[in-house]
Amino acid sequence: MEDLIRELPKVELHLHLDGSLRVETAIEIAQEFGIELPTVNKEELEDYLQVSDDCDSLAEYLKKFEFALKIMQSKEALIRIAYELVEDAAQENIKYLEVRFAPLLLTESLSKEEVVEAVLTGLQRAEDDYDLEVNLILCCMRHQDPSKSVEVTELAINYLDAGVVGIDLAGDEANFPPEEHEQAFQLAKGAGLHRTVHAGEAAGADSVRKAIDYLSAERIGHGVRINEDQETVEIVQEQQISLEVCPTSNLHTNVIPNLEEHPIKDYYELGILVTVNTDNRTVSNLTLSEEYIALYNSLDFELSDIEEVILNGVKAAFISEEKKETLINEFKTEFKRIEAKYKS
Numbered sequence: 473m474e475d476l477i478r479e480l481p482k483v484e485l486h487l488h489l490d491g492s493l494r495v496e497t498a499i500e501i502a503q504e505f506g507i508e509l510p511t512v513n514k515e516e517l518e519d520y521l522q523v524s525d526d527c528d529s530l531a532e533y534l535k536k537f538e539f540a541l542k543i544m545q546s547k548e549a550l551i552r553i554a555y556e557l558v559e560d561a562a563q564e565n566i567k568y569l570e571v572r573f574a575p576l577l578l579t580e581s582l583s584k585e586e587v588v589e590a591v592l593t594g595l596q597r598a599e600d601d602y603d604l605e606v607n608l609i610l611c612c613m614r615h616q617d618p619s620k621s622v623e624v625t626e627l628a629i630n631y632l633d634a635g636v637v638g639i640d641l642a643g644d645e646a647n648f649p650p651e652e653h654e655q656a657f658q659l660a661k662g663a664g665l666h667r668t669v670h671a672g673e674a675a676g677a678d679s680v681r682k683a684i685d686y687l688s689a690e691r692i693g694h695g696v697r698i699n700e701d702q703e704t705v706e707i708v709q710e711q712q713i714s715l716e717v718c719p720t721s722n723l724h725t726n727v728i729p730n731l732e733e734h735p736i737k738d739y740y741e742l743g744i745l746v747t748v749n750t751d752n753r754t755v756s757n758l759t760l761s762e763e764y765i766a767l768y769n770s771l772d773f774e775l776s777d778i779e780e781v782i783l784n785g786v787k788a789a790f791i792s793e794e795k796k797e798t799l800i801n802e803f804k805t806e807f808k809r810i811e812a813k814y815k816s
C-alpha cells in the first residue's frame with residue numbers, strides 16, 4: 473500500500489518555500505555566501521531547521537523559519553531553493569503544485585520584484601524539466617502592518633499572468649486577527665487573485681469565520697478547529713470552502729494531541745472539500761506521500777478515500793475549470809492503472 477500511495481499522481485496546495493529547503497542546500501548556500509551557520513554538520517543543522525517533539529505552539533514552530541530566511545536573501549539561493557522544491561515534489565509524482573512564501577521577508581538586499589522573479593525563475597525551470605504544473609501564492613504576514621499586505625497584493629497583481637495566482641495570510645494567528653488585512657484581500661478579489669488564509673490553527677472557529685467574511689477566503693489553511701462551532705462547519709460546507717489540511721504540522725504545533733484524533737476524517741465524511749498537504753517539508757521532516765500513508769495507517773482512510781482527497785485537491789486548485797477537468801480525467805485513468813498494477 474505504501475508503494476502504491478507513493479506512485480499515485482498527487483496535488484499539493486499548501487507548501488511554504490522557506491519551510492521546505494533541503495538541509496544540504498542550506499549548508500552549501502551559507503558557505504558560498506559567507507553566512508554564519510550554527511554548525512556545518514548536516515545532522516546537527518537539522519536540529520535547527522526541524523521542529524522538535526516538545527514544540528508546544530505555532531509561535532514556537534514559527535521560530536524555525538528564522539535561519540532559512542537568512543540564507544534566502546540572494547537571487548541564486550531563491551532560484552535554487554525554488555527549483556529543488558519542485559524537483560522534490562516531482563519525485564513523488566505531484567502533478568500540480570502551489571508554492572507559497574512571504575516576499576517582504578526576503579528583501580534584505582533584493583527588491584520585492586527581484587525576489588518574486590527569482591522564485592518564479594526557479595519554479596519555471598523545474599516545470600520545464602519535470603512533468604508538473606506549478607503556481608505561486610504570495611503570503612501577507614499577520615504581524616506586519618496591514619499596509620504591507622496591500623503591498624504584497626499589489627506585487628501579486630503585477631505577476632498575475634506570470635505564475636502568481638493568489639495571496640495568503642500567514643504567521644502568528646493567536647496574536648494577530650485577520651480583519652485588519654481586509655483592504656488587501658478585497659483588492660485581491662477585485663483584481664481576480666485567489667485568496668487563502670491560515671485560520672483555525674492557533675485560533676478557533678471565529679478566526680475562520682472572519683477569514684471568510686472579511687477576507688473573502690476561498691480556501692482555509694488548516695481549518696482544523698472549525699468543529700468548535702457548528703455554524704462555522706455549516707458555512708464551510710455550504711460555501712464549499714476547501715480546507716488545506718496539514719495533519720503532521722498540526723501535531724507539531726500542538727493543535728492535536730495525536731494523528732488518530734485529527735478531525736480530518738469527520739470533515740471528509742461531512743462532504744467538506746478537504747485536501748492534504750505537508751505545510752513545511754523541512755520543518756516537519758516530511759513528504760506528501762508520508763502524509764497520505766499516515767492517513768491510511770492512523771485515520772483509516774481507504775485507498776478510495778485517499779483518491780477522493782487527491783481529487784479534492786484538483787477541485788480546490790487555483791486553476792481554470794477546464795484544467796481541473798483535464799487533470800481529474802488524467803488522475804482517474806492513472807488511479808485505475810496503478811490499482812490494476814498492484815492487484816496483479
Ligand SMILES: O=c1[nH]cnc2c1ncn2[C@@H]1O[C@H](CO)[C@@H](O)[C@H]1O
Nearest residue numbers: 488534537572573574611642643670
Ligand atoms: O502553519 C503555519 N501557520 C502560520 N504561518 C506559517 C505556517 N507555516 C509557515 N508559516 C509562516 O509563513 C511564512 C511564509 O512562508 C513563513 O516564514 C512562516 O512564518
Ligand SMILES: [Zn+2]
Nearest residue numbers: 488670693751
Ligand atoms: Zn502553512
